[in-house]
Amino acid sequence: MIVAAALGALALRSQVAPIEIPFRIADDALLVDATVNDSKVALVFDTGFGGSVLVDETVDIGPAAGTTVLRDFVGEFEAKTVKITSLKLGPVTIPSAAMMAIQEPLEGMTEGYNMHTDGLIGLNAIKNYVTEFDFEHQKLILYPRSTDITKRVPDGKKTFLAKLLPIGNTSMQMLVSVPTGRTMVMALDTGNSFYATTHRDVLERVGLWPNDKDPQFMKMSGIASGQVDSWNLQMPPLKVFGIPVENSVWSIIDLPSGSAESDGTVGFEFLRNFNFTVDFERRRIWFENFTGQTGNDPVAETGLFGGYRDKTGKVEVWRVMPNSPAAKAGIKKGDEVISVDDKELAGATTFRKFETLMQGDLGTTVDVVISRGGNLMRYDLKRAYLVNEATGLAKIN
Numbered sequence: 001m002i003v004a005a006a007l008g009a010l011a012l013r014s015q016v017a018p019i020e021i022p023f024r025i026a027d028d029a030l031l032v033d034a035t036v037n038d039s040k041v042a043l044v045f046d047t048g049f050g051g052s053v054l055v056d057e058t059v060d061i062g063p064a065a066g067t068t069v070l071r072d073f074v075g076e077f078e079a080k081t082v083k084i085t086s087l088k089l090g091p092v093t094i095p096s097a098a099m100m101a102i103q104e105p106l107e108g109m110t111e112g113y114n115m116h117t118d119g120l121i122g123l124n125a126i127k128n129y130v131t132e133f134d135f136e137h138q139k140l141i142l143y144p145r146s147t148d149i150t151k152r153v154p155d156g157k158k159t160f161l162a163k164l165l166p167i168g169n170t171s172m173q174m175l176v177s178v179p180t181g182r183t184m185v186m187a188l189d190t191g192n193s194f195y196a197t198t199h200r201d202v203l204e205r206v207g208l209w210p211n212d213k214d215p216q217f218m219k220m221s222g223i224a225s226g227q228v229d230s231w232n233l234q235m236p237p238l239k240v241f242g243i244p245v246e247n248s249v250w251s252i253i254d255l256p257s258g259s260a261e262s263d264g265t266v267g268f269e270f271l272r273n274f275n276f277t278v279d280f281e282r283r284r285i286w287f288e289n290f291t292g293q294t295g296n297d298p299v300a301e302t303g304l305f306g307g308y309r310d311k312t313g314k315v316e317v318w319r320v321m322p323n324s325p326a327a328k329a330g331i332k333k334g335d336e337v338i339s340v341d342d343k344e345l346a347g348a349t350t351f352r353k354f355e356t357l358m359q360g361d362l363g364t365t366v367d368v369v370i371s372r373g374g375n376l377m378r379y380d381l382k383r384a385y386l387v388n389e390a391t392g393l394a395k396i397n
Contacts (some may be wrong), residue, residue, distance in 0.1 A: 021090040021140040026115035027352070028193030028268050030133070032140065034121060035088040036101060037061040041118035044109075045133075045140075046191025047278075048265050049122035050170025052084060052099040056106040056118050068102060079104040087125065092142065094125055111350045113193070120191060123170065127280040133190065134275045136290045141277075149279050149286045162241040164283040167261050172278065172285065176266070177239040180207035184263040188241070188278075188285065192267030194251040195296045196240070197221075201256045202263040208235070208390040217386040219305065219321050221251060229254040232387045234298065240266055243287060248295040249387055269296050300362040300383035302326045306337055307351035315345040315354070317370075325381045336371040359383070 023032045029044045036053055039061050043053070055061055057080075064080040079102045087096040109117045130149065132141040154161045165173040165185065172188040176196075184202060203209035221230040233252050238245045248270070257263060273293050277286040303324020306317045317335045320327045337345055340357045358366060358381075365380045 017144070019092050019142040021092055021142070023138055023140060024115070025135070025138060025272075026113045026117075029113045029115075029117075030135075030138075030190060030268075031113075031115060031117065032089055032121060034090075035086070037082070037085050042116055043119050043121040044113060044117055044191055046120040046189070047123050047172060048187055048189030048191045049120050050124060050168075051102055051122045052096070052124040053087065053101040053122065054079075054106075054120040055101055055103050056109070057103045059103075059118055061101055061103070064103070065100065068100070070102065077104075089121065089125070089140070095128075099124065111352055114350070114352045123172070123280075126278075130277065130279045132275060132277040133271070135272050136275050143277075145281070147279075148282070149277050150282055150284050152286055154286075158289050160241070160243050160287040160289075162243075162285045162287065164280075164285065166283070171262065172280070173262060174241045174285075176241070178206050178208060179236050179238075182206040185261065186240075187262050187265040188271070188276075189265035189267050190271055192265045193269075194267045195248050195269035196264065196266045197251045197253060198264030199253050199255065199257045203233070203252065203390070209233075210391060213391070215252070215254070215388045216323050217303065217321050217388065218254070219303075220319060221253065232298070234387050234389045236390050240270060240294070241285070241287070243289075243294055245270075245294045247297065249298050252388075270294070298385040298387045299359050300364070300385055301355075302358045302366060302368075302381040302383055303386055304331060304358050304368070304381065305351065305355060307354045308345075308347050308349045313347070315347075315349045318351070321386060324386055325384055326379075329379045329381060331368070331370060331379060332372070338369040338371050338376065339367075340369075341367050 021032060023030045031042050031044055034041050034043050036055060039059055041055060041059060062082050065083045066081045067078050068081050069078055081100045081102055084096045084099040084101050087094045106119055130143040130145060130147040134141055162174050167173045173185050176184045176186045184206060204211050215231040218229055218231050220227045231252050233250050235248045235250055273289055273291040275288045275290055303321030304326035305319040306315060309316050315337045317331060317333050320331055320333055360383050362383060365382050368379045368381060370377045
């Protein structure tokens with residue numbers, strides 16, 4: 001192992017030219033083709049995952065070597081580990097001495113990202129490189145370690161140079177500044193499909209949500225340790241990693257943060273607007289905004305969530321958001337969904353596909369036919385913004 005580590009370090013030091021690795025962009029993630037212990041896999045690049053590789057337990061990458069404890073937004077769980085003997089990203093061999101893969105059931109991941117996915121590739125796989133995530137041209141670029149992005153001069157409009165906080169060795173934490181004059185510590189997380197995710201108690205601490213107010217439009221979000229109550233919040237103008245953002249909608253977990261170091265993560269919907277280069281050793285990240293956008297807008301929806309259920313062989317309503325158009329119409333959890341806009345739903349209707357059918361332009365309607373107890377009912381649901389607004393600014397200021 002010592003020899004392998006030495007050879008890997010030598011390979012990194014001897015690199016003289018950039019190396020490119022293509023990736024694909026799914027709805028809310030970037031995927032790279034990889035080979036782990038001679039098994040070909042498609043992995044979501046998740047910089048919020050501090051490990052090297054996490055693979056579904058159905059993929060054969062070798063015998064278990066032990067166990068480890070993983071942490072997500074709200075809790076911890078145990079998973080088995082497998083020694084990595086070889087790792088390739090696209091055509092590029094990554095020095096993998098001392099790296100471990102983690103295996104656990106990931107049956108819902110493909111559905112969640114709406115593209116076949118075998119697992120995650122994490123920050124540890126590339127943190128010894130100067131790595132550019134080039135969203136514009138859909139490729140990773142591994143630069144020689146001699147590349148020094150600290151010498152680049154940002155213009156504060158299109159280009160920005162952010163400094164990583166001196167927190168830990170398995171995440172990239174930076175500051176988000178809010179109009180109250182306070183800050184949140186947020187990780188850069190390409191694996192978070194939302195614009196950004198934080199917690200209700202964090203919003204209360206920085207003055208963006210009152211302690212005695214309950215949010216509207218509660219829904220569920222899936223994280224590694226299970227389903228949690230969440231809601232959307234329209235944020236005031238912010239500075240995200242030093243970058244001005246006029247409007248953005250964040251996903252808020254209604255449980256307290258499970259970390260003493262981080263207040264949440266900034267995710268894919270923000271990052272896809274940039275080509276960004278990570279120099280973990282020098283603790284800097286270079287952002288180049290190529291879309292002209294930094295924020296996001298609310299999505300009009302009906303508050304109806306569902307999908308195909310294997311147990312019943314039907315497309316069913318899984319959840320109805322309180323105070324939503326679907327709730328006011330009287331649709332209930334467990335109702336069978338026969339058709340949407342006069343199109344019958346097939347067994348392949350995943351949660352993600354169903355959610356997309358319910359979304360559209362503000363004020364437009366979606367025709368939904370429901371069966372309950374053998375009785376057919378038709379509903380015209382008008383799509384609305386089901387988003388809370390940040391409050392408390394006047395009181396603090």
